[in-house]
Amino acid sequence: MPIQTTSKIWHNGNLIPWESATLHVMSHVIHYGSSVFEGIRCYGQPHGSAVFRLPEHMQRLLDSAKIYRMELPFTLEELCAGVVDVIEANGVTPCYIRPIALRGYGEIGVSPKGSPVEVYIANFPWGKYIPGHGGADICISSWNRLAPNTMPSLAKAGANYMNSQLMHMEAEINGYQESIALDVNGLVSEGSGENVFIVRNGVLYTPPLANSALSGITRDSVLTIARHLGLAVTEQALPRELLYIADEVFFTGTAAEVSPIRSIDRIVIGDGKPGEITKKIADEFFGIANGLKPDRFGWLTPVKVSASEPVTV
Numbered sequence: 001m002p003i004q005t006t007s008k009i010w011h012n013g014n015l016i017p018w019e020s021a022t023l024h025v026m027s028h029v030i031h032y033g034s035s036v037f038e039g040i041r042c043y044g045q046p047h048g049s050a051v052f053r054l055p056e057h058m059q060r061l062l063d064s065a066k067i068y069r070m071e072l073p074f075t076l077e078e079l080c081a082g083v084v085d086v087i088e089a090n091g092v093t094p095c096y097i098r099p100i101a102l103r104g105y106g107e108i109g110v111s112p113k114g115s116p117v118e119v120y121i122a123n124f125p126w127g128k129y130i131p132g133h134g135g136a137d138i139c140i141s142s143w144n145r146l147a148p149n150t151m152p153s154l155a156k157a158g159a160n161y162m163n164s165q166l167m168h169m170e171a172e173i174n175g176y177q178e179s180i181a182l183d184v185n186g187l188v189s190e191g192s193g194e195n196v197f198i199v200r201n202g203v204l205y206t207p208p209l210a211n212s213a214l215s216g217i218t219r220d221s222v223l224t225i226a227r228h229l230g231l232a233v234t235e236q237a238l239p240r241e242l243l244y245i246a247d248e249v250f251f252t253g254t255a256a257e258v259s260p261i262r263s264i265d266r267i268v269i270g271d272g273k274p275g276e277i278t279k280k281i282a283d284e285f286f287g288i289a290n291g292l293k294p295d296r297f298g299w300l301t302p303v304k305v306s307a308s309e310p311v312t313v
């Protein structure tokens, strides 16, 4: 989907025109993938709009930067304020927000020390990420997720998405909408941009972070919602074949939100329709995000922009 431009981008504390947010081709990030970033959604509410779990996302950005020894010259509060400022300046909601910290133009060697850290925050409309209302048809990737102690999975770094691209391109070429990768030991890890959940015999399972999965904010939201609904929840290592015999499987992610999976490697999951537990969790998730249910976990940061249309149509 082509990017729908907005008017302003936040750059190192200032709002600059969208067209001016450019980089030199010799910037460190272009050659070595030296960036960390976030994906956040702002949802329409009955009376305005609100960003979903803003501080948690910006804390993860700071954590990703820390792992890569990248010093960000902004506090958590300043980064959160930057998100609110850019959304209000552009007046576009519902929207997707993309903060990114990167190593800019300085030196060409692998060492990032001489290349300045720059922070940008953009926002733009972005609708449903995983196609299909009845559930996605996906596959197991022939690519493994990042092995421990190679690329840190807990850092949401631009470079990790070269692995995600291999997974996603392979899936698309073979006629699937997305794939799930196994970790280096053959255990279920995650999608190219999503965490994975399984329901079997009424119990909700998801792989632990040690299986090379990103610490998804939506994953955490779903775990919180499920526990609140009184569901049995287990974070444990999952063998590949458990996916095939699950009653329900779904993806979670900021872009993917809560997306049911209909088949994996052409094996139909359950009865091939979004399951009852998936629907219950999705209902709660979208209810809170869209301000139709109480924000009982304190997940919403209001912004002063009225929503024009729902983002998840």
Ligand SMILES: Cc1ncc(COP(=O)(O)O)c(C=O)c1O
Pocket: 039, 164, 190, 191, 192, 193, 194, 195, 213, 214, 215, 216, 217, 218, 219, 252, 253, 254, 255
């Ligand atoms: C590889 C990967 N796993 C999981 C997720 C889900 O994380 P979140 O729910 O924080 O968006 C994402 C998206 O950010 C991702 O890119």
